[in-house]
Amino acid sequence: MNTRILEIVGRLRAPRVFVLGDLILDKYVWGSVSRISPEAPVPVVNVKGEEFRPGGASNVVTNLAALGARVSCGGIVGRDEAGGELLKLLRARGDVAAVLRDGAKPTPLKTRMLAHHQQMLRVDQERVDPIPAATQARLLAAALRQAARSDLAIISDYSKGTLPPDLCQKFIRRAGCPVLVGLKSHDHRKYAKATGASLNRSELRALTLEDDVDRGARKLMKELSLRFLVVTLGEKGMRVISRDGAPITLPAVAREVFDVTGAGDTALAAFGVAYASGLSLEECAILSNAAAGIVVAKIGTETVTRAELVADASHGDGHRKILKLPALLQAIRDERARGRRVVFTNGCFDLVHAGHASSLQFARSKGDVLVVGLNSDRSVRGLKGPGRPLVPQGERARLLAAFEAVDYVVVFDQPTPADLVKRIRPDVLVKGDDYRGKEVVGSGHAGRVELAPLVKGISTSDIIRRIREL
Numbered sequence: 001m002n003t004r005i006l007e008i009v010g011r012l013r014a015p016r017v018f019v020l021g022d023l024i025l026d027k028y029v030w031g032s033v034s035r036i037s038p039e040a041p042v043p044v045v046n047v048k049g050e051e052f053r054p055g056g057a058s059n060v061v062t063n064l065a066a067l068g069a070r071v072s073c074g075g076i077v078g079r080d081e082a083g084g085e086l087l088k089l090l091r092a093r094g095d096v097a098a099v100l101r102d103g104a105k106p107t108p109l110k111t112r113m114l115a116h117h118q119q120m121l122r123v124d125q126e127r128v129d130p131i132p133a134a135t136q137a138r139l140l141a142a143a144l145r146q147a148a149r150s151d152l153a154i155i156s157d158y159s160k161g162t163l164p165p166d167l168c169q170k171f172i173r174r175a176g177c178p179v180l181v182g183l184k185s186h187d188h189r190k191y192a193k194a195t196g197a198s199l200n201r202s203e204l205r206a207l208t209l210e211d212d213v214d215r216g217a218r219k220l221m222k223e224l225s226l227r228f229l230v231v232t233l234g235e236k237g238m239r240v241i242s243r244d245g246a247p248i249t250l251p252a253v254a255r256e257v258f259d260v261t262g263a264g265d266t267a268l269a270a271f272g273v274a275y276a277s278g279l280s281l282e283e284c285a286i287l288s289n290a291a292a293g294i295v296v297a298k299i300g301t302e303t304v305t306r307a308e309l310v311a312d313a314s315h316g317d318g319h320r321k322i323l324k325l326p327a328l329l330q331a332i333r334d335e336r337a338r339g340r341r342v343v344f345t346n347g348c349f350d351l352v353h354a355g356h357a358s359s360l361q362f363a364r365s366k367g368d369v370l371v372v373g374l375n376s377d378r379s380v381r382g383l384k385g386p387g388r389p390l391v392p393q394g395e396r397a398r399l400l401a402a403f404e405a406v407d408y409v410v411v412f413d414q415p416t417p418a419d420l421v422k423r424i425r426p427d428v429l430v431k432g433d434d435y436r437g438k439e440v441v442g443s444g445h446a447g448r449v450e451l452a453p454l455v456k457g458i459s460t461s462d463i464i465r466r467i468r469e470l
Helices: 003-011 057-066 081-091 133-147 165-174 201-208 213-224 263-276 281-295 306-315 325-337 354-364 377-384 393-401 418-424 460-469
Strands: 016-021 023-036 043-056 070-078 095-102 109-115 118-125 152-156 179-182 196-200 228-232 238-242 248-250 342-347 369-375 408-412 428-432 448-452
Touching: 003 281, 003 306, 016 057, 016 133, 016 263, 023 057, 023 070, 023 081, 043 057, 043 081, 043 109, 057 070, 057 081, 057 152, 057 263, 070 081, 070 133, 081 095, 095 133, 133 165, 152 165, 152 263, 179 263, 196 201, 196 263, 201 213, 201 228, 213 228, 213 238, 228 263, 228 281, 238 281, 248 281, 263 281, 281 306, 306 325, 325 342, 325 369, 325 408, 325 418, 342 354, 342 418, 354 369, 354 428, 354 448, 369 377, 369 393, 369 418, 393 408, 408 418
Parallel strands: 016 070, 016 152, 023 109, 070 095, 152 179, 179 196, 196 228, 342 369, 342 428, 369 408, 428 448
Antiparallel strands: 023 043, 109 118, 228 238, 238 248
16 A cells, blocks of 8 residues: 555645646547558558547646646637537536637647557647737736636647747746646747746757756756756656755656556646645655556546545555446446446456456457456355355455456455446446356346357366365
8 A cells, every 4th residue: 555645645635727738639539450451551440439538738637627626728729620629628627718719720639540459540630830929919818817816837838839939938927826837849948937847858858968867957947947847757757856955766657558648748737736735846746656657557648536546556556447336436437428338247256267368358359448346255255155265355356457358346245246237337248158048137237248158178166176186
């Protein structure tokens, strides 16, 4: 159990944070690949669904809201379909009073095609020319009004033309609150006099021509008069260099990395929430590092919630997949909001074997999210007798969470998962082929039932028998 994370999350407030930057719409096209095109050596993606998510500065907004901040945002969106979609997403997360619509500047749209959890192609549609002076003046006035009532302002600049140097400098000087910058633009001098900034190691090297992180950080901080600089180091973690204290180094959290898209936005948002809550730089960095560690295990631009941070810290083994029912139901609501199909299966999973692996892979192939209901120790004893389970429920849950096919694990105490299925209402309910011709518990609360093929000659009872015969 990571008590430090739990203590930090417990001290977070609900600060007012204003985000100014490039508002981008991310489009995800989900599908599958089973063949190569006869026209060219490229995979053919059979599209199963589409989804829109906030990207760029919009993703910072989404992450702040997920972490409990009261968020407002400012930027430019076009008078186009993408702009309308993005505004709808942003309104669900915060105040958009400082978002201007401009028919002359199309909304930046990034389309990603994914199959089997892999990104196959990305197509960008954007214009990066700077917004005109009159639009700059309108945006600055609206942004300053929002900053005046905020505890912190975050600049998220993706070099799409929303933040010319003059606008940036005027905003930083007149914001009236601390300003934290996601330092991505090559024109870094426009961030002078900001409170602090965040960037990755390669960006720091490009700006300072220094291979040594501390030397480059000190050089950049002096040039921009920053109080601190946060440098993300990929697999080597994070380092915070401040004007007044010793450098802070945090190791990366070991994860199975699925996608680093938007991880920097998550880290920036988590650092910002902690900073606006009055926490120390070290505590801000610890929270930021933990949030980034969780989000890279997700696909695409995603968020991290306080509940996820608490669950991850409570387990101490990195298995954020193991949830109690209230947290699971919220996670499922979030998954369905993204258009994902939920699959449910259950079992005792005592002495996990190849047959279990096969059934889990089968279940995962029937949808987008696999939830596994795990019988508790008491439930297993009632079903199998006083000598079972051989493996305690906590260890069985950890083993299930280690499977790539499994998205969530929930422990239930009843003899059957009937109540659990009723609460989850899965799109697909999966049981073994030995249930053919029999009634499947909970089938009335599921979209459909699928029967998984059984691996012949493998069962927990058989393994126990063979061990006893040795």
